[in-house]
Amino acid sequence: MSLVNSEHIQQLLEVGGPELVSELMNIFLKEAPGHIDRLKSFDVNKHQKEIGEFAHKMKSSSASLGLVSMSKHCATVEKRARSGQSIQNSDISQILEYIYKAQNELEKYLRMSAA
DSSP states (O other), rough: OOOSSSHHHHHHHHHHHHHHHHHHHHHHHHHHHHHHHHHHHHHHOOOOOHHHHHHHHHHHHHTTTTHHHHHHHHHHHHHHHTTTOOOOHHHHHHHHHHHHHHHHHHHHHHHHHHO
16 A cells, blocks of 8 residues: 555645655755664663654654555554653654655655656
8 A cells, every 4th residue: 555645645736736745855855864873873761752743743744645544553652642642662663663664655756757
């Protein structure tokens, strides 16, 4: 199952054209290694607030690309951090999985659209 919502991408194409879609995808791909490094540096016992802030940022950027499942998970993590609920290592692992999968799918989309 694809992480990228193709209907959302189609809407982006209709509104901004292929250049906008490519630009948004390239920004995500350019920033992904830094996001991965940052996530891996967090200690869930010490960085609850920072993880919540990070999840907020990822919620927005993933939603803009139609990465609905990723956006929803990040929203859940953000909400838990804001309400003082404990964030687990599994929450971070899930965000990492989403980033890796998004990288693969976005790179594939960009290759196909360039052909």
